[in-house]
Amino acid sequence: MEDILRPIYQERASQANTLGVIMTEKMQKAIPATDTFDAVLLILVKEADEPVFVKHYTYKDKKAALHIVTDKQLREWILLGSNRKIFDWLYNGKVLFDRNEYIHNLKVELREFPFYGRKLKMGIEFAKLIRRYMDGKAFFENRHYFDAYNHIVHSLHHLARLAVIENGFHPEVTVWNQVKQIEPEIMKLYEELVNSQEPLEKRLELLFLASEFLIHSRTKQGITHLADVLAQKDEWSIHDIMNHEELHLYAVDLSMLLEYLIDKHIIEVVNAETKGQGIYHRYYKLKKKLS
Template identity: 75%
Template sequence: MEDILRPIYQERASQSNTLGVLSIEKKQKSFSSTDSFDAILLIIVREADKPLFIKHYSYSDKKAAMHIITEEQLREWILLGSNRKIFEWINDSKILFDRNEFVAHLKTELREFPFYGRKIKMGVEFAKLIRRYVDGKALFENHQYLDAYNHVVHSLHHLARLAVIENGFHSELTVWHQVKQIEPEIFKLYEELVNSEETLEKRLELLFLASEFLIHSRTHLGAAHLLDILEGKEYWSFDQIMNEKEVTPYSVDLEVLIEYLIDKHLIEVVKAETKGQGIFHRYYKVREKLL
């Protein structure tokens, strides 16, 4: 495979913009890791007109895909976990070209998973968890059990990923395999949800009770990144929080997370008068810790 594709990646490797070239071959029993292709060429560049460019090739009776990705896009995928295959690709890849050991350092970084990177990822995962949990509970209370079930399944996935990250690992495609070993209590909840012979209503009712405890026990850890940022100023408008660069990954889940943290007495609301009688601006600050 490498010999056949060499002319393609050698041309890219000769360009000063290219940071690394990796090859990933299909595992014998796993089509999903390479999206059914026999080989993936992953080319990392400093910058490009598009953050991701993909081209497909055929050779003999096989097929290959070339992915050209900017460093910024790669970092975003790693931070947000929005392309979970990337972890497997980087870990299992063969390095064909590595400028100034960029790829070697990246592999080390992923393996060691620095605490600060974990803190941001836990915050983002916790925000997604709260969104799914709150929306699912509202649907449950309105007797929309099938829709509530969908949200609960997603909330358990986020809870599982949060537990994996908390333990210093990247949450991969096989997150339930990871969780079964790291946090069997969460794995058991998932099993009970999908395998129990109880009615759907009863399963959801029991799960919300159990989830509430597991979420509550992780609130300080999951909210630590956001609270650290908010402690940088006396108080914030929501727009200021939303446009803070480090908060951008929270996206549409930010509002529901802040309301949850208000409910848990970790954030408090500060009211400021407006020109309209009886209406106030709403600001947010980290609640002072009681001694």
């Protein structure tokens, strides 16, 4: 496949804007890294009019995909975990072109996983975990067991990803394979939820109890980044929190995370008077620094 695609990537590699070219070929039908394509050509560029540009090609009975991605978009995917296939491409793809060791240095950075980036990634993952857990619990309490099941499965997935990050690794496409080695306790919970012969209501009840403990034990690590930011000033409005250059990455999960931390007495609400009688502005304050 490389010979077939050579004219395409060589043309791009000759451009000064191109940082690197990686090709990933389909190895197993069970692994969705190439989205069923026989090959994926990833071309990384400094900048472009569009952060992602995709083209599809056909050659006889083969098909290939070309992804042109900016460095900024790539780093956002790595930080937010919003495109998990990118890790497979970077780790397992064949490097066809590497300007000034850009891809080599990127792989070193991924392996070393700088601690600050890890803290931020843990915070984002913890917020997703809390969102799924709290929504699932609400469905369970209202006897919507299938919806609760859906949410608890997702919350376990976020818990698994959080455990992988805590241990200094990036969660990959096969995250459960990673967790099996790193945190077998979480894997056991997942297997009990999926494989148990107990009635669904009983399975969920046990899982919520077990998850409560695991979430509690990870709260300190999970909110380190958020706490570091909130400690920078005494009180925060929700507008300031949601528009902070790093906290906005928590997106829609941020409000739920704040409410969870208020319930756990880690954040306190400070009311400030408005012109309306009995109506107060609501501000947020880190109640205690994490030891």
